[in-house]
Amino acid sequence: WGTPCLKGHCVTTPFPLLSQKALSILIRILASIPAVDLVLACRLVCCQWKNLVDGAALWILKCQQEGLTGAESQENAENWQNFYFLSKKRKNLIKNPCGEGERPHWGEVENGGDGWKIEELPGDFGKEFPSEEVHKYFVTSYEWCRKAQVIDLRAEGYWEELMDTTQPKVVVKDWYAGRSDAGCLYELCVKLLSENEDVLAEYKSETIAIPQDNDANWTEISHTFSNYGPGVRFVRFEHGGQDTLFWKGWYGVRVTNSSVTVEP
Template identity: 70%
Template sequence: METLPEPLLLRILSFLPAVDLVLVCRLVCSQWKALIDGAALWLLKCQQEGFAGQEAEEDSAESWQTLYFLNKRKRNLIKNPNGEEGLEHWVDLENGGDGWNTEDLPGDFGKDFPIEDVHQYFVSSFGWCSKAQVIDLRAEGYWEELMDTVQPKIVVKDWYAARCDAGCLYSLKVKLLSENEDVVAEFESDTIAVPQDNEGEWNEITHTFSDYGPGARFIRFEHGGQDTCFWKGWYGARVTHSSVTVEP
């Protein structure tokens, strides 16, 4: 391997899994360590995955390595976002009226969801209903140094709707929490009121956390709603396709 031209060796290394590069290959010899710690290899891997254009230039090794890992790990950290597993993975905080239920889209007096692969939603009742999930960032693969120094964007999205024949209330609260569950940063929407005479359209609400400071270890996602007609059953806010992603 010592006789291989460096560009060829870089090309060969670029086809290996990133975890193997960091944990195994960089221990082979000083030459491999220098290449794996350098910017050129991670820029090449980003280009191979489509995370960077062919015209991109080498910057610091850390920035390209971070870009690569964040893109590879990018996924929705909310479990069971559409209710296909009932209330699995969610904690009921308030269960007013008849509590939470799940229904198939579009539902009575409802509209189709704008994303084809979403087939169900949660629906609240005539008393306030709220539910939450807590995401452990370390357990999801986002290590402390990354969260404290890079502070990657944390993008939160949720979708809500009302029945055409019933008004509803809806709200969203998201907190970034420290190891001791102190609040590092938070977002809370207004309580949104949808009138009884409405089109039943789905609405997206989104918030991006950035420059939130060191210490974020958990994300607490909470949303809730109820109907404003106080009809027995499930005529309140409908929610689905909730998402939390960590992005470059």
């Protein structure tokens, strides 16, 4: 297939030009190779292979083969290689979002009243969650309860150049509800942090008041960070609330199914 490269650069012997048909066949062959091997091995074979691996055609084909494309993604994905890797890696970076554990991974910023509690859906005077996959929720007490997680993006596989240059979207979502016999308050605050934990971007909801005698329906709140500039290394997610009647026990806001995803 030609003379190998040294450190990603071709030696002086020229690589024979391939016809359009041969290039098409080569792209189809390369598309069957795992993505990591394409970048770490195939890309170093020669200049022509490097150009193919760095080009859009190969990654468009891989995305099509693995069902990662659609009209919206084809229109918006400027870098198909990054689009492929981000799509494959897409997952919820929040640990224990639905209270299936006692609260591992969550740090308690504030634990007022009787503190946080985990309950089974739908709970007293509550409603079932819209998704059958969610079975539990966290509930607050009669003074402010807040809990937080800090996500290390590099540890999750989002390398520095990707975050600094591509700046993929960071999508934050949370679900909250009150119980129908008690009023409550809810807040969400998410920060994008630098290596030194300086705040580079921030979203803070208003304090949302749910009145007593509400319908107890679950409500989703979301925010998308984009064009946030270089240097983002961590995401800090914090939410919480309290009841407004100051009843002893757990009559405050209920939260579950929290999520932070990095998307193309």
